[in-house]
Amino acid sequence: xxxxxxxxxxxxxxxxxxxxxxxxxxxxxxxxxxxxxxxxxxxxxxxxxxxxxxxxxxxxxxxxxxxxxxxxxxxxxxxxxxxxxxxxxxxxxxxxxxxxxxxxxxxxxx
Amino acid sequence: xxxxxxxxxxxxxxxxxxxxxxxxxxxxxxxxxxxxxxxxxxxxxxxxxxxxxxxxxxxxxxxxxxxxxxxxxxxxxxxxxxxxxxxxxxxxxxxxxxxxxxxxxxxxxxxxxxxx
Numbered sequence: 001x002x003x004x005x006x007x008x009x010x011x012x013x014x015x016x017x018x019x020x021x022x023x024x025x026x027x028x029x030x031x032x033x034x035x036x037x038x039x040x041x042x043x044x045x046x047x048x049x050x051x052x053x054x055x056x057x058x059x060x061x062x063x064x065x066x067x068x069x070x071x072x073x074x075x076x077x078x079x080x081x082x083x084x085x086x087x088x089x090x091x092x093x094x095x096x097x098x099x100x101x102x103x104x105x106x107x108x109x110x
Numbered sequence: 111x112x113x114x115x116x117x118x119x120x121x122x123x124x125x126x127x128x129x130x131x132x133x134x135x136x137x138x139x140x141x142x143x144x145x146x147x148x149x150x151x152x153x154x155x156x157x158x159x160x161x162x163x164x165x166x167x168x169x170x171x172x173x174x175x176x177x178x179x180x181x182x183x184x185x186x187x188x189x190x191x192x193x194x195x196x197x198x199x200x201x202x203x204x205x206x207x208x209x210x211x212x213x214x215x216x217x218x219x220x221x222x223x224x225x226x
Contacts, residue, residue, distance in 0.1 A: 029132035034214060043114070043201055043217030045151070067200070089153065096160070097139070098215070 001081050003027045004092050006101035019077040021092030021104050024073065028098075030092035033066060035075045038087045038103070047088075048075070080108045112136070114218035116202050118128075122224045123192055131187045131221045135204030140156070142185050143205075143215060144177060148198040159185065192225045 005024045016065045021035075031052040036044035050057040050073070051063045057064050063076045077084055085108050090101040115134040123129050126203075135142050144156040155169040159179040170176070181187040189196055199222050203215035 002152075007154075009150075036215075036217075041219065043203070043219050044215075045115075045217070046214035049214060091153075096158060096166070098143075098155070100145070102152040104151065 001082075003030075004090055004099045004101040006090055006104050008104050009102070010105045010107070012078045014031075014086060015082055015108055015110050019080045019084065019106055019108065021075040021077075021088050021106065023073050023075075023101055024071060025073075025092045025099075026078045027092070027094065027099075028071070029094040032093045033064070033073050034091045034093070034098075035062075035064060036089040036091060036100075044089055050096075059098065077106075080106075082108045082110050084108050101110075114202055114204055114216050116200075116218035118220060118221060119181050120222045121202050122226060125194060125225055126191055128190045129192055129223065131189075131202075131223070133185045133187070133202030133218060135183065135185070135202070136216055137183075139204035139206050139216070139225075140182070141205045141207065141213075142179055144185070144187050144196040144201045145201045145203065147201060153201065156187070169181065172208075189223075192223075194225045197223055197225045 029078050034049040035047045037047045038044040066073045087102045087103040087105045117132045140161050142159040145153040156167040157177045174190045176188045199220040201220045203217045205213045205215050207213040
């Protein structure tokens with residue numbers, strides 16, 4: 001029962017361009033959404049979050065957009081840098097119940 | 111301050127043996143979670159501890175899996191009679207306030223378990 005889906009297992013982007021990572025969810029009870037970044041052999045690290053009362057949250061090069069009617073969120077990275085190459089996990093929570101997507105591997109080419 | 115520490119980082123075991131995985135959360139964090147990530151899969155919730163409350167064990171896949179958290183700090187995840195399908199990366203995370211995800215999870219580097 002995948003309540004959080006990341007349909008693109010991988011994404012390749014040129015350095016300096018925009019990276020857009022997408023995530024869809026099915027549970028309308030989710031009220032908080034997060035993106036985590038994971039390098040090989042390390043645990044995921046928190047990147048950015050958004051609550052359901054907002055539709056956009058920005059932190060430097062990273063912006064998360066939430067479309068509640070479509071149950072869709074996205075992470076924009078502008079400009080993309082080679083150091084952004086990692087696996088990005090989308091997560092959604094309702095209280096302490098947090099569900100993760102399968103991840104999208106982003107490769108930023110110099 | 112130190113982050114979440116997990117040991118061992120890698121564990122290879124024979125099918126049928128028991129294994130114990132350890133997690134040291136960030137000091138002062140009241141909530142502790144165990145997840146696992148199988149190859150090509152997302153993070154699968156296993157168990158959640160919050161303070162002195164009874165743990166939420168709803169994610170444990172079978173009765174071969176158990177976990178405890180002693181003194182509200184260190185946690186151990188035990189897998190009895192391991193099977194090959196138990197092979198995965200087991201991740202521990204802690205957060206300052208469980209159940210409030212304005213308090214994000216801080217993950218350890220995980221334990222890679224391989225059952226041969």
